[in-house]
Structures are given as C-alpha cells and as structure tokens.
Amino acid sequence: MPNQRAVPTLRRRRLGEALLAARKAARPEVSQGRAALAMHWDESKLSRIENARARIKPTEVVELLKVYGVTDAGTITALQDLARDAGKQGWWHTFGDVVTPGYSDYLTLESDAESTHIWAPQLIPGLLQTGSYAREIISATGMTRTSEEINALAEIRKARQAVLTRPAGPLNMWAVIDIGILHQRSASHPSMMREQVRHLLDLADLPNVTIQVMDLDATPHPGLAGGFHVIRFPQPWPTVVNLENLRGGSFVEGTADARVYEAAFERIVAAALSVADSRQKLSEYLERVV
CATH class of the missing domain: 3.30.870 (Endonuclease; Chain A)
Structure with missing residues (x-):
C-alpha cells in the first residue's frame, strides 16, 4: 500500500547509516536541513530515511550523494542497489x-x-x-x-x-x-x-x-x-x-x-x-x- 510505513529492515538500516555517514563525511559537513532543502524534501523525511523509517528511490540516492560530493562509482552503485533491495523479503x-x-x-x-x-x-x-x-x-x-x-x-x-x-x-x-x-x-x-x-x-x-x-x-x-x-x-x-x-x-x-x-x-x-x-x-x- 502506498501509505504503508517502511519497515526498518536490516538492509534499510544499513542504507540509512551509510547515507548518514556520507553526509557527515562531506567537507564541509552538510546539515540535515541543508541536504533536505537541496532535495526539496521536508527535513523530517531525510531524518526518517537515515533512521530506516522511510524509503528512498535509487534515483534519489544518486541525487543525494551528489549533494554530499560522493563521486566514487562503486559506492554509488552499491547504495543504489541497496535502496532497490531494501524492502525485499528473503x-x-x-x-x-x-x-x-x-x-x-x-x-x-x-x-x-x-x-x-x-x-x-x-x-x-x-x-x-x-x-x-x-x-x-x-x-x-x-x-x-x-x-x-x-x-x-x-x-x-x-x-x-x-x-x-x-x-x-x-x-x-x-x-x-x-x-x-x-x-x-x-x-x-x-x-x-x-x-x-x-x-x-x-x-x-x-x-x-x-x-x-x-x-x-x-x-x-x-x-x-x-x-x-x-x-x-x-x-x-x-x-x-x-x-x-x-x-x-x-x-x-x-x-x-x-x-x-x-x-x-x-x-x-x-x-x-x-x-x-x-x-x-x-x-x-x-x-x-x-
């Protein structure tokens, strides 16, 4: 269902932690508010993504990593793949x-x-x-x-x-x-x-x-x-x-x-x-x- 809350699965938790780490590793460090503004989101949405309580699309992962200055192709692909698989059940x-x-x-x-x-x-x-x-x-x-x-x-x-x-x-x-x-x-x-x-x-x-x-x-x-x-x-x-x-x-x-x-x-x-x-x-x- 479209309005169903995202379940904080292990993959979603790992993705949220990785995106939070990328934001804090940016130089200069990017605040949650600034990152959300760049993505045209409410700050609460980014907070929920970082806490594994909201979904993020693979295309949004790419845009968010641009905000953080992440250019490594391997990292970008890995986070995209995790976003794609985050909600899948084994x-x-x-x-x-x-x-x-x-x-x-x-x-x-x-x-x-x-x-x-x-x-x-x-x-x-x-x-x-x-x-x-x-x-x-x-x-x-x-x-x-x-x-x-x-x-x-x-x-x-x-x-x-x-x-x-x-x-x-x-x-x-x-x-x-x-x-x-x-x-x-x-x-x-x-x-x-x-x-x-x-x-x-x-x-x-x-x-x-x-x-x-x-x-x-x-x-x-x-x-x-x-x-x-x-x-x-x-x-x-x-x-x-x-x-x-x-x-x-x-x-x-x-x-x-x-x-x-x-x-x-x-x-x-x-x-x-x-x-x-x-x-x-x-x-x-x-x-x-x-």
Whole structure:
C-alpha cells in the first residue's frame, strides 16, 4: 500500500547509516536541513530515511550523494542497489514466526555477504551441516521449540547452504572446527557424525570452501574465548561479526571491534592443522569409526 510505513529492515538500516555517514563525511559537513532543502524534501523525511523509517528511490540516492560530493562509482552503485533491495523479503519469510528478527537479520547478512570466516569450537557450522546433524543440534539447543519448529529450522538451515553453490558468485567460506566436535554422538542416529564428516570432505572439494581442524595439541589461541563468525561484504559495506548464544546471537559492527576478530581468526588459522593435514585427519576419522 502506498501509505504503508517502511519497515526498518536490516538492509534499510544499513542504507540509512551509510547515507548518514556520507553526509557527515562531506567537507564541509552538510546539515540535515541543508541536504533536505537541496532535495526539496521536508527535513523530517531525510531524518526518517537515515533512521530506516522511510524509503528512498535509487534515483534519489544518486541525487543525494551528489549533494554530499560522493563521486566514487562503486559506492554509488552499491547504495543504489541497496535502496532497490531494501524492502525485499528473503525466502525465509515463508517460514513465518519461526524465524526471529535477529535470525532474519543474520540470514540477510549471509545472503548479501561475499565471504565468511568461522571459528567453531563446539558445533559444525550451519552451512556445513547435514540434515540429521542439524535436527539433532536444533533439538538440543532449541529447548522451547516444538517438533514442528525444529523441523522448519532444519529446513531453513539446509536451504541456507545454497549460498555455497549459487551461480551468481558463491559465498567464500573458511571454517576452523575443533576436533572435539567429532566426538559428539547421537543415540537416535548412531551414524550421524560419520555422515557429517563425509559431508565435510565433500564440501571441502568446492573451490570456495576451506576447512581446517584444530587438533588437541594446538598451541593456545584467541579462539579459546569462544566461537564467532566474521562476515565480509563488497565495498563499501563494513565487516560484521556474529557471536552465537542460546538466545540466537548478537552482532559486532564497529570497524575497530571487527578487526580484533579478523586478527583473532588469523591466529586461529595459524594454530590449526593445515588444510591438507585437516583433510587427512577427517579421512582418518572415517577409517576409524564404524
């Protein structure tokens, strides 16, 4: 409906933040009132755009960036594209309320990302999970979930994995998993981990997927403080870090904070087995476990 208020989706929030940053970065800095006047808008409209509560057309993005003196073609195109996609709903919205707002934000980030670096000390990352492993883990961690919700979340987790093979540029994924994960067992599905490890080896054959194993004799590293996902995007979008917990997780979006996790991941990679040795370790697991 034309008069319906814009929902402050994650993409719309990122667009508003980017336009606000561009206005403040202009030299001299452009006031909200001056920018609105140049666009022939009420000042309240620009305020709502910057706060993700109003839509802005891609053509208006171009004109507004001219006011701010932004000439970089890549930045202009990126903001135009975000304005065009800001109101779009992802495929996961068909699953209804089972997808919380925070999880929806994560799925949006994952679908827009160009790469993700994951340190997984407790669980196989969702993008690498088999269906049986996903159901087992969701059932164990989703303590208040119904069986229908668990099945729906497992379906979503499998559907997410399409980003690894999407034709228009697959997501580049680098995951470091702790070897202790391989000792998880399922009473209802005894072959669960064997199937999961075989799946890891299959995915490791993809050119955009790198998997390493943190062995028991690894030297101390920053990952001992807990797991995290570093999610990277094309310019000009900043890196985002996701920290998971029982309530779904939280985001670290400050540039300085994100760099800490990026540096931590580099040290984790250095402490883990090499890619070749990791593959050998996973293959030995299959030979050892019946």
